[in-house]
Amino acid sequence: MSTIFLRIVPTSFLGTSFRVRRPHRMIERHLVAYRRQWLIVVSGFFEPLFYLLSMRAGLGDLVGTVSVAGTQVPYDAFVAPALMASSAMNGAIFDSTGNVLHRLKYARIYDAALATPMSPADVAVGEIGWALMRGQLYAISFLGVMAAFGLVQSWWALLALPACALIGLTFASIGFAATTYMRGWTDMEIVTTATMPLFLFSATFFPISSYGSWGWIVQLSPLYHGVALVRAANAGVWSASVLGHAAVLLALSAVALVVAARRIDTLLRK
Amino acid sequence: MPEPLIVASQLVKRFGDFTAVGPIDVEVQPGEVFGFLGPNGAGKSSTMRMIACVSPITSGSLRLFGLDPATHGPQIRARIGVVPQLDTLDTELSVQENLWLYGRFFDLPRAEAKRRATELLEFAQLTDRADSVVDNLSGGMKRRLSIARSLINRPELLLLDEPTTGLDPQARHVLWDRLYRLKQEGVTQVLTTHYMDEAEQLCDRLVVMDQGLIVAEGSPRSLIDQYATREVLELRFPAGTNEAAAPQVEGIGERQELLPDRILVYAHDGEAALAATHARGLEPESALVRRSSLEDVFLLLTGRTLVD
Ligand SMILES: Nc1ncnc2c1ncn2[C@@H]1O[C@H](COP(=O)(O)OP(=O)(O)OP(=O)(O)O)[C@@H](O)[C@H]1O
Numbered sequence: 001m002s003t004i005f006l007r008i009v010p011t012s013f014l015g016t017s018f019r020v021r022r023p024h025r026m027i028e029r030h031l032v033a034y035r036r037q038w039l040i041v042v043s044g045f046f047e048p049l050f051y052l053l054s055m056r057a058g059l060g061d062l063v064g065t066v067s068v069a070g071t072q073v074p075y076d077a078f079v080a081p082a083l084m085a086s087s088a089m090n091g092a093i094f095d096s097t098g099n100v101l102h103r104l105k106y107a108r109i110y111d112a113a114l115a116t117p118m119s120p121a122d123v124a125v126g127e128i129g130w131a132l133m134r135g136q137l138y139a140i141s142f143l144g145v146m147a148a149f150g151l152v153q154s155w156w157a158l159l160a161l162p163a164c165a166l167i168g169l170t171f172a173s174i175g176f177a178a179t180t181y182m183r184g185w186t187d188m189e190i191v192t193t194a195t196m197p198l199f200l201f202s203a204t205f206f207p208i209s210s211y212g213s214w215g216w217i218v219q220l221s222p223l224y225h226g227v228a229l230v231r232a233a234n235a236g237v238w239s240a241s242v243l244g245h246a247a248v249l250l251a252l253s254a255v256a257l258v259v260a261a262r263r264i265d266t267l268l269r270k
Numbered sequence: 271m272p273e274p275l276i277v278a279s280q281l282v283k284r285f286g287d288f289t290a291v292g293p294i295d296v297e298v299q300p301g302e303v304f305g306f307l308g309p310n311g312a313g314k315s316s317t318m319r320m321i322a323c324v325s326p327i328t329s330g331s332l333r334l335f336g337l338d339p340a341t342h343g344p345q346i347r348a349r350i351g352v353v354p355q356l357d358t359l360d361t362e363l364s365v366q367e368n369l370w371l372y373g374r375f376f377d378l379p380r381a382e383a384k385r386r387a388t389e390l391l392e393f394a395q396l397t398d399r400a401d402s403v404v405d406n407l408s409g410g411m412k413r414r415l416s417i418a419r420s421l422i423n424r425p426e427l428l429l430l431d432e433p434t435t436g437l438d439p440q441a442r443h444v445l446w447d448r449l450y451r452l453k454q455e456g457v458t459q460v461l462t463t464h465y466m467d468e469a470e471q472l473c474d475r476l477v478v479m480d481q482g483l484i485v486a487e488g489s490p491r492s493l494i495d496q497y498a499t500r501e502v503l504e505l506r507f508p509a510g511t512n513e514a515a516a517p518q519v520e521g522i523g524e525r526q527e528l529l530p531d532r533i534l535v536y537a538h539d540g541e542a543a544l545a546a547t548h549a550r551g552l553e554p555e556s557a558l559v560r561r562s563s564l565e566d567v568f569l570l571l572t573g574r575t576l577v578d
Pocket residue numbers: 270285288290308309310311312313314315316317355
């Protein structure tokens with residue numbers, strides 16, 4: 001009887017090695033490794049910036065204003081928070097998929113780390129933390145650029161940073177978990193294929209109302225909830241729905257983190 | 271008698287239905303250099319990975335320093351150094367960074383990690399390559415760096431999986447010398463090897479593994495005494511005639527082995543065996559008398575040569 005019970009409910013849901021003590025050591029390693037590759041880090045900032053510039057120059061004039069929570073805002077002020085959210089997503093996914101796959105399967109950095117007191121959970125949390133940190137760096141710079149362009153509407157906009165951290169956490173966890181299932185580089189195509197529609201159809205470029213009766217599909221996109229959070233922060237207009245969006249992202253992160261930690265355990269401790 | 275540092279009893283490792291190791295019983299005493307010897311696929315690395323607490327055991331029990339890897343993995347790993355069969359150096363870091371950042375995984379303060387890194391560079395004769403990218407090192411240098419890295423936490427137990435495979439003879443002797451120095455400092459070592467001379471050189475005690483099981487155990491000398499003779503006469507007959515010659519050599523030594531390219535005659539006195547061969551009117555193309563080695567032990571135990 002008790003053995004059946006143990007089968008259904010594993011004694012330790014997260015596995016015996018779910019001990020998070022030294023994730024910062026992984027981050028320290030990356031800080032040293034990236035000293036020689038700072039150009040890669042800097043370049044990640046430019047992509048959303050170029051998007052913003054092109055939106056401002058091109059679409060802004062065509063579209064005019066968009067209604068956000070009952071007030072009219074210029075199109076670039078509408079799009080900028082969404083680009084900020086998207087760049088938080090892209091940064092997190094980039095770091096937690098391609099880079100992790102390389103370290104896991106080809107550079108085999110984690111194998112070396114696990115021969116030390118580091119645990120698989122340290123590796124997972126460290127990598128996700130690193131992706132988050134890098135995402136924050138971009139978010140801060142992006143917010144600075146928005147402020148410089150006069151697209152920031154109030155001090156509330158600072159809350160867009162924790163919102164981006166939450167987006168980073170969600171997508172880094174999902175990305176890491178997904179990477180543990182990848183067989184090789186060809187599977188990276190799936191990541192690109194999956195993130196593109198998220199970027200396009202998360203009420204990024206149009207308000208959700210313009211999707212009409214298809215709006216519920218947009219709601220399924222995790223990025224949509226992130227965009228809504230950043231937009232609310234930037235506009236300084238808060239409603240109960242913010243809690244709902246945050247809860248969706250938190251729940252997704254939690255599930256993905258558990259999957260990530262368990263998978264990395266089985267992959268590395270054969 | 272001190273408490274053994276490693277105790278494995280009825281230790282088993284399975285991958286799916288396939289049993290890679292065991293059941294095996296092993297005890298390693300503090301200060302000892304212990305070897306796992308065996309051919310490809312014998313289960314040496316699988317055993318080493320269990321001892322290194324990076325691979326969960328399937329059944330049986332394993333204790334290091336009296337601790338259970340399943341519950342005290344990090345505490346045990348803090349006290350051991352691991353040189354895996356294939357180098358797992360960080361190719362995005364310099365030689366020096368590989369050392370001190372690894373020390374950080376053991377919670378060494380940064381200054382201490384860097385101090386030890388400098389020392390270990392000296393030990394591995396890599397000081398002038400401190401800032402090189404790892405990719406640019408030769409195979410032997412990488413191996414030395416791996417060994418240096420495994421020492422960053424001043425381990426009480428060092429696990430070396432085929433430490434000298436792929437090294438030229440000179441590099442191998444340098445490494446043996448380093449390992450001998452560590453032994454004198456009291457570092458317990460467990461190593462695997464394909465090479466009988468290495469085992470003979472380094473190990474106080476060893477087990478011969480074959481197909482996941484231990485087939486013999488003892489000191490190198492005692493294994494040779496027990497499973498071989500003092501000397502071996504190697505006879506090579508013209509290509510293709512070895513097999514035909516084999517029956518005619520019968521009885522000269524205590525036993526003999528027919529290999530594709532030669533016949534090994536095990537005898538206490540090799541020269542006498544050679545004289546007896548000639549007396550029978552046999553004319554080998556070449557004949558060589560040598561001391562028997564662990565290689566012969568392995569051959570006699572398993573019927574196969576070690577390095578194919
Ligand atoms: N992760 C794994 N999954 C499935 N089988 C494995 C795994 N690791 C090892 N094996 C199998 O277990 C057996 C023992 O392998 P192991 O690497 O321990 O041998 P070894 O003695 O170290 O050999 P070598 O001298 O070639 O290094 C082999 O048959 C190998 O194919």
